[in-house]
Amino acid sequence: MSLQAMTYLVVGLTFALYLGIAFWARAGSTKEFYVAGGGVHPVINGMATGADWMSAASFISMAGMIGYMGYGGALFLMGWTGGYVLLAMLLAPYLRKFGKYTVPDFFKSRYYSNTATVVAVICLLVASTTYIIGQMTGVGVAFSRFLGVSSEMGVIIGMAIVFVYAVFGGMKGITYTQVAQYCVLILAYTIPAIFISLQLTGNPIPQFGLGGHYTGSDMALLTKLDHIVNDLGFGKYTTAVPGSKLNMFVYTVSLMIGTAGLPHVIIRFFTVPKVKDARSSAGWALVFIALLYTTAPSVAAMARLNLHATINTEVKSGGNIFAPSASIRYDERPEWMKRWEVTGLLKFEDKNGDGRIQYYNDTSKNTEFLAKADAAGWKGSELTVNNDIMVLANPEIAKLPNWVIALVAAGGLAAALSTAAGLLLAISAAISHDLLKNMLMKDLTEKGELMAGRIAMACAIVVAGYLGMYPPDFAAGTVAIAFGLAASSIFPALMMGIFSKTMNKQGAIWGMIAGLGFTMFYVFAHTGIFYIHGTEFWQIFGKKDFFFGISPNAIGAIGALINFIVAFAVKNMTAPVPDHIAAMVESVRIPKGAGEAIDH
Amino acid sequence: MEKSQELYWKKVLGLIRNVLIVWFLCSYGAGIMFAGALDNIKLGGYPLGFWFAQQGSIYIFVALIFIYAKLMGKIDEEFDVAED
Numbered sequence: 001m002s003l004q005a006m007t008y009l010v011v012g013l014t015f016a017l018y019l020g021i022a023f024w025a026r027a028g029s030t031k032e033f034y035v036a037g038g039g040v041h042p043v044i045n046g047m048a049t050g051a052d053w054m055s056a057a058s059f060i061s062m063a064g065m066i067g068y069m070g071y072g073g074a075l076f077l078m079g080w081t082g083g084y085v086l087l088a089m090l091l092a093p094y095l096r097k098f099g100k101y102t103v104p105d106f107f108k109s110r111y112y113s114n115t116a117t118v119v120a121v122i123c124l125l126v127a128s129t130t131y132i133i134g135q136m137t138g139v140g141v142a143f144s145r146f147l148g149v150s151s152e153m154g155v156i157i158g159m160a161i162v163f164v165y166a167v168f169g170g171m172k173g174i175t176y177t178q179v180a181q182y183c184v185l186i187l188a189y190t191i192p193a194i195f196i197s198l199q200l201t202g203n204p205i206p207q208f209g210l211g212g213h214y215t216g217s218d219m220a221l222l223t224k225l226d227h228i229v230n231d232l233g234f235g236k237y238t239t240a241v242p243g244s245k246l247n248m249f250v251y252t253v254s255l256m257i258g259t260a261g262l263p264h265v266i267i268r269f270f271t272v273p274k275v276k277d278a279r280s281s282a283g284w285a286l287v288f289i290a291l292l293y294t295t296a297p298s299v300a301a302m303a304r305l306n307l308h309a310t311i312n313t314e315v316k317s318g319g320n321i322f323a324p325s326a327s328i329r330y331d332e333r334p335e336w337m338k339r340w341e342v343t344g345l346l347k348f349e350d351k352n353g354d355g356r357i358q359y360y361n362d363t364s365k366n367t368e369f370l371a372k373a374d375a376a377g378w379k380g381s382e383l384t385v386n387n388d389i390m391v392l393a394n395p396e397i398a399k400l401p402n403w404v405i406a407l408v409a410a411g412g413l414a415a416a417l418s419t420a421a422g423l424l425l426a427i428s429a430a431i432s433h434d435l436l437k438n439m440l441m442k443d444l445t446e447k448g449e450l451m452a453g454r455i456a457m458a459c460a461i462v463v464a465g466y467l468g469m470y471p472p473d474f475a476a477g478t479v480a481i482a483f484g485l486a487a488s489s490i491f492p493a494l495m496m497g498i499f500s501k502t503m504n505k506q507g508a509i510w511g512m513i514a515g516l517g518f519t520m521f522y523v524f525a526h527t528g529i530f531y532i533h534g535t536e537f538w539q540i541f542g543k544k545d546f547f548f549g550i551s552p553n554a555i556g557a558i559g560a561l562i563n564f565i566v567a568f569a570v571k572n573m574t575a576p577v578p579d580h581i582a583a584m585v586e587s588v589r590i591p592k593g594a595g596e597a598i599d600h
Numbered sequence: 601m602e603k604s605q606e607l608y609w610k611k612v613l614g615l616i617r618n619v620l621i622v623w624f625l626c627s628y629g630a631g632i633m634f635a636g637a638l639d640n641i642k643l644g645g646y647p648l649g650f651w652f653a654q655q656g657s658i659y660i661f662v663a664l665i666f667i668y669a670k671l672m673g674k675i676d677e678e679f680d681v682a683e684d
Contacts, residue, residue: 066654071635074653078627081658085623088665089616093672207655211644220645238639238650249632274683279672283665290658297654589609590681 003402007146010406011413014184018414022177042277046284048178049268053289054185055419056138058296060412061475064390066300067307070229070240072248073300076476079252079483081286081293083259088282091260092269094498096278097588100270103263103490104434110497112581113505114439119512121430123489124263126516127482128423128430129464131262133531134478135420136162136461136468141388141475142412144343151343152469158416159465166421166428166457181414186291188411192395192404193295196302199398206298225305228315232308233364233373237301244549251480251554258483258556261491264419264426275591303394310334310397311359311383322376327356336396345386346393352379359383387474427460428453472527477553481523484556488515492563498589501582507571515563519556526552608679615675619668627657 001009058080066073100106107120136155139162144154190206197209201221214224225237234240241248259265268285269278309315314326330348340346348357354377362381364370392412395405432453437444444452471478489512496503496511526544528535538544545551550558587593630638635649643651676682 071650071653074631074650077654078631078657081661082623082627085619085661085664085668089619089668208644210655211646211651213645220642222645222647222650238647239636245632249628252628252632276669276673276676276683279669280666283662283669286662286665290662294655294658586605589612590605590679591676591683592681593683 006402007406007409011410014410042281043284045281047182048175049285050288051178051182056135056416057476057479059415060138061388063296063299064387065476067304068387070237072242075252079255083256084286087260092278093275096275111505111508116505127486128427131482132464133467134475136464137471138475139416142416155469162420166424185411188407193299196398206295210298233361233369250557254484254487254556257491258487261486303390306397327358345389347384424457428457431456467531472531480553487556488519488559501585504577506574507567510570511563511567514566515559519559522555523552626660631657
């Protein structure tokens, strides 16, 4: 069977599976449809949360980013897992005790004010929309490869499918569909990793393979990779840092606290049966997430190694990489490169006209290396490989069987579609329910509410799709910005709502405005106002990353700090919190008497 | 009641603090700040600092949540505030 036919078959089968389960579970219970995870065992709930969590950023984009960044890519790994520790201890059990369904509901009762709720909804919308932009980039990558079209076309087709998916989004809430999705995702991610780990190190467990010996040499795989990338003018794989250690530190903080501030993650912990379950659910979610996240570094390093070894045949043996015959001829390039060239995400430009592909770091600071490259007649790196294609291309580069390549495509599509649909639902609920129905148009009928939700969803898709075609960063980078926005606005307000009995509405409101405002300002200075290219204004500050060399993707942590400071300053200058609110905070702190989650 | 609730909250905060110390030391400490020095030690083919950053801290995070959940359960029982 041809690869394309196999891909259609596997993708078709997996989607039939999701739909089948959705249909079966739907007939079984309607309550489950509304209360995701209600009455479900923490292990199952954890698995479903894992599927919710693993989006295009984790599945499609992250390993490519880590492969490109090397050691410093760990900020994604630690950032997107460490946040669960915060979530489990600081938020999940208390939000569960609060007994509300959504984050805006929490703001409404804890901060006793409509203004606080509106500000919170705006923060959620800004963060979620940015998140979807990243997802749409991933959707574009997955669909362009799946259908053999350009990545822009991929985004447009993806937009239509995501919309349909989200409208029938009730099935998002069905836990067992997500369990199936998780299984497909994790198989699609680990099977190629196992194959490749076996090929390169003889060890079938990727987590051990990465620390193993490179087959056919006396060197550790990572040592070999260090040599290879160093020979090609890149920084050493095991020590390369993005910008500075300070930037890496702040970036990690931003992702961690952003995890604990994003609505679609938090929402699952509102509805577990007990406070006790809220604690262990976070643990189980992290177990299932960790399966992918501890595999990702192996995928990253091995894909990088294979990519270099494919393009320069002397890389593996450690021979003369500058010999003319070492670089492969363009007209003899492997099939996978041709397939990805169609999408426009892989580009070749024969700068020195020798008909061969030279792929190296032409902005290297190693003058000795540059001199050698110059002497060999290399006129600049000739291959542009979009980081977001690495995971999907990885099994093709490693010449794995067609069914593995097809499985990875199915996993990528599921990851991108499910999270994008989940976020769209969160956005539409925030606008139609929290903003319109509960505040601006109280006499809105149920039908009108549904309609408003759909319109909001369609608008969000069009905006996110357009911006996703020309994204501010790779998918994982864009999603990181979304985490920064959530970190700087929602997380501090939630924390103070639980851990400070005296925090009042004025403090929370001004804290959120200051934190989000600062973060948006800094991000937009680098990526353009509302991510529109050409409207960047970092120039007025003289250089990029002007705040202590911190990149815009990492700035959310600083925004959060500003949020806390402003909130406490304003609180001390304004009227104290009413007594009944302080009493409520007191009661939230003990699990007893949690009862069922209350509908609004 | 007031008094025991205060004590309960104090114990909870103490537990959270202890977990956060370990959480910080393995990720930000071993994985970022001291990664360079730890890299001199090898764990198989892994430099240790690199291992903490890309593998070890994730395992420790998982363990921390379960340890926290268990100890919290104990505190809840001790103060008789667990759900029925």
